[in-house]
Amino acid sequence: MSAPELFPAARFRGVIGVWVFAVVVALAIGIFAPPESRGAWLPVGLGLCVLASFAVQLASGRSQGFIMRVSASSLGSMLVMGLIGAGFALAELFGG
Numbered sequence: 001m002s003a004p005e006l007f008p009a010a011r012f013r014g015v016i017g018v019w020v021f022a023v024v025v026a027l028a029i030g031i032f033a034p035p036e037s038r039g040a041w042l043p044v045g046l047g048l049c050v051l052a053s054f055a056v057q058l059a060s061g062r063s064q065g066f067i068m069r070v071s072a073s074s075l076g077s078m079l080v081m082g083l084i085g086a087g088f089a090l091a092e093l094f095g096g
Helices: 009-034 035-062 065-094
Strands: none
Touching: 009 035, 009 065, 035 065
16 A cells, blocks of 8 residues: 655646746846836736736646645746746845
């Protein structure tokens, strides 16, 4: 008898995929948005990431752990975008 997996790798790929999407969105905002409007665009990007996390988890077709996976995707996206946004803010502050 084997122990059940608590967080199988197949379900974890969807969470990581949304985090990668958050990196791409945050970098696109940091590169293409003017510095004075980056703060307004980052919440829009986070909203896209939340919608993407719902879409990815609904597409998986598994109901068990749905809320945990969506919250992990959304929270991870927020942290990733926050760190990248802070990096662009520091670069703007010190880089001129």
